Amino acid sequence: MYRILNWLTTGVEANPAADLSKPVSYSLAANYPNPVQERTTVKYALPRAGNVRIAVYNVAGQKIKTLVDGAMNAGYHSVSWNGRNESGQAVSAGVYLYKMQADNFSTARKLVVVR
Secondary structure (H helix, E strand, O other), X not given: OHHHHHHHXXXXXXXXXXXXXXXOOOEEOOOEOOOEOOOEEEEXXXXXXXXXXXXXXXXXXXXXXXEEEEXXXXXXXXXXXXXXXXXXXXXXXXXXXXXXXXXXEEEEEEEEEOO
16 A cells, blocks of 8 residues: 555655665775775675675786675675785875676776875
């Protein structure tokens, strides 16, 4: 009855029983803060469990740091990066890319490091 009344009053059919705790699609959000001075956070969403890889690359395409690499549950997640490479050294100021791969989904975003 709620669905019918909502549609009649708003023109939009709503489903109040929908599970809003799980995303319906893959997504990779913009990091925050950007530009990065010391630390940044990347949020991402998985509609189903599976293997996920998120890594930071320089503009030449060389991998700088792996942030996530393994099985993850469906849901909303976040990971932090401290601006350091795999050896623990601070990266230089500049433009970097971070890329997420999960199942058949792949996307990348840009971040800027300032020192």
